[in-house]
Amino acid sequence: MPIHETYDVLIVGARCAGAATAMLLARAGARVLLVERDAPGTDTLSTHALMRGAVMLLSDWGLVPGLLASGTPPIAVTTFAYGAERVVVPIRAGPGVDALIAPRRNLLDAQLVGAARAAGAEIRHHTALTGIEAGADGAVRGVRLKGSQGERLVRAGLVIGADGRRSSLARMVGADVTRIGRNAAAVVYAHVPGLADRGTRWHYGPGIAGGAIPTNGGAHCVFVSVSPMRFRAELRGDLATGFRSVLAEVDPELAAEVAAAGPAEEPRAFAGAPGFFRRAQGRGWALVGDAGYFKDPITAHGITDALRDAWLLSRAILNGVPLADYEEARDALSAPLFAVTDRIAGLPRDMDALKALHLELNAAAKAEQAWLAGELAPGSRAA
Numbered sequence: 001m002p003i004h005e006t007y008d009v010l011i012v013g014a015r016c017a018g019a020a021t022a023m024l025l026a027r028a029g030a031r032v033l034l035v036e037r038d039a040p041g042t043d044t045l046s047t048h049a050l051m052r053g054a055v056m057l058l059s060d061w062g063l064v065p066g067l068l069a070s071g072t073p074p075i076a077v078t079t080f081a082y083g084a085e086r087v088v089v090p091i092r093a094g095p096g097v098d099a100l101i102a103p104r105r106n107l108l109d110a111q112l113v114g115a116a117r118a119a120g121a122e123i124r125h126h127t128a129l130t131g132i133e134a135g136a137d138g139a140v141r142g143v144r145l146k147g148s149q150g151e152r153l154v155r156a157g158l159v160i161g162a163d164g165r166r167s168s169l170a171r172m173v174g175a176d177v178t179r180i181g182r183n184a185a186a187v188v189y190a191h192v193p194g195l196a197d198r199g200t201r202w203h204y205g206p207g208i209a210g211g212a213i214p215t216n217g218g219a220h221c222v223f224v225s226v227s228p229m230r231f232r233a234e235l236r237g238d239l240a241t242g243f244r245s246v247l248a249e250v251d252p253e254l255a256a257e258v259a260a261a262g263p264a265e266e267p268r269a270f271a272g273a274p275g276f277f278r279r280a281q282g283r284g285w286a287l288v289g290d291a292g293y294f295k296d297p298i299t300a301h302g303i304t305d306a307l308r309d310a311w312l313l314s315r316a317i318l319n320g321v322p323l324a325d326y327e328e329a330r331d332a333l334s335a336p337l338f339a340v341t342d343r344i345a346g347l348p349r350d351m352d353a354l355k356a357l358h359l360e361l362n363a364a365a366k367a368e369q370a371w372l373a374g375e376l377a378p379g380s381r382a383a
C-alpha cells in the first residue's frame, strides 16, 4: 500500500490521554494526527471524579473555565463514610484548584479534543488503527488506518497508543505486562437527576462501596462496587435491582434519595479487571493512559494519571529525552498509588484497615500533587 501521509506523531485514541497528548504536542508546533474509532463527543464506560492533580493540569492548560461554563458543578466538600462513621473533608483551595470537578466524559474528552484541534492537531473520528508498519530494524514507522477514507497507510516519527486498557497498539508491538495487580472490584453506576448536592460521597461497608459524584445537568453519578464474584452472582442478571439493593446496603440514606428522585438512566457495569503496568515505549512507539498503566477504578485516579502521563510523555518528546526516562518517571510516580489502590480494590471488610489504606492513598496522592505543583509552577516548565 502506498504511503498516503506523514506526521511527526500519530496518536490512537482521542479521550483524556490521547487528546491531552495531542494538544500538548500540537501547542509546541508538532504535526500531529489524532485518530479515534468512536464518534466525537461520545460517553465511555467510566465514572468521572477528578482528583486534585487532574484539576491542576486542566487548569494549567486553560480548560477549567470551559468545563465550568458548560455547567460542571464545583465540588467543595467530600464525605467519607465507614459504616455509620462520617468524615467530612472540605476541599481546600490550592494552586490551580478552587474546587474539584467531575465533568461527564463526553464533555471532558470533547474539550480536550477541541483544545487539540485549536492547537493545530488534525483529528479523525470513525477511524481505527488496523495494523502497524515496521522497518527492517523492527522500529514502528507507521500505521494502517481504516476510516471514511478507506484504508490508509500513514507514516509517523512516533506512534502513540492512547487506546485504552485493551490497547490494540500494545498488542501489535508486543508490549509486555511488567506488573499485574492481585485484586479487582466491579462497578455499577447510573446518572441520577435531582439529588441534593452534598459534594462527593464515598461510602464503605464490609466488602462493598458506593457513593455519589455531582456532575453536569443537575445529575449525580451514583455508583456501587462489589467483588467480581458477587457481581456475577447477584448483579449481572438484573443490574437495576442489584444496583438499588447494594446501594441500600452501603448507604440507606442515599438509596432512599435515589428512589425518591425517580427513574434514573439504565445502570452501566464494569465487571472488574486487575490493574497492570505495560512497557510504555519501544522503537517508534509509546503508550499513554490506560493503554500502558491501568489501575482499579475504586480510587478514581485513572483520568488524573492519564492527564499526568500525557504531560510526562509530551514533555519527554519535546525535550528529546529518551522515552525510557518517561517510562521510568511514570512507574516511579505511579507505584505507591498502584499498590494501595490494589489493596483497596480487595474491598476490605475491616473498616479500620480500610481507613489506614485511605490515609496511605492520601499520602500517595499528596506526593503526586506536590510533584505536579513543582512542575507546573510558572517558569519551571522545560517544554
Ligand SMILES: Cc1cc2nc3c(=O)[nH]c(=O)nc-3n(C[C@H](O)[C@H](O)[C@H](O)COP(=O)(O)OP(=O)(O)OC[C@H]3O[C@@H](n4cnc5c(N)ncnc54)[C@H](O)[C@@H]3O)c2cc1C
Binding pocket: 012, 013, 014, 015, 016, 017, 018, 035, 036, 037, 038, 044, 045, 046, 047, 048, 049, 050, 051, 127, 128, 129, 130, 162, 163, 164, 165, 167, 168, 187, 269, 270, 288, 289, 290, 291, 297, 300, 301, 302, 303, 304, 306
Ligand atoms: C467503571 C469505571 C469507573 C471509572 N471511574 C473513574 C473515576 O471516577 N475517575 C477517574 O479518574 N478514572 C476513572 N476510571 C478510569 C478512567 O476511565 C480511565 O483511566 C481513563 O478513561 C483512561 O483514559 P484513556 O484516554 O487512557 O483511555 P480510554 O478512555 O479508554 O480511551 C481510549 C480510546 O481509544 C479508542 N480506541 C481503542 N482502540 C482503538 C483503535 N484500534 N483505533 C482507534 N481508536 C481506538 C477507544 O474508542 C477510546 O475512545 C474508571 C474506569 C472504569 C472502567
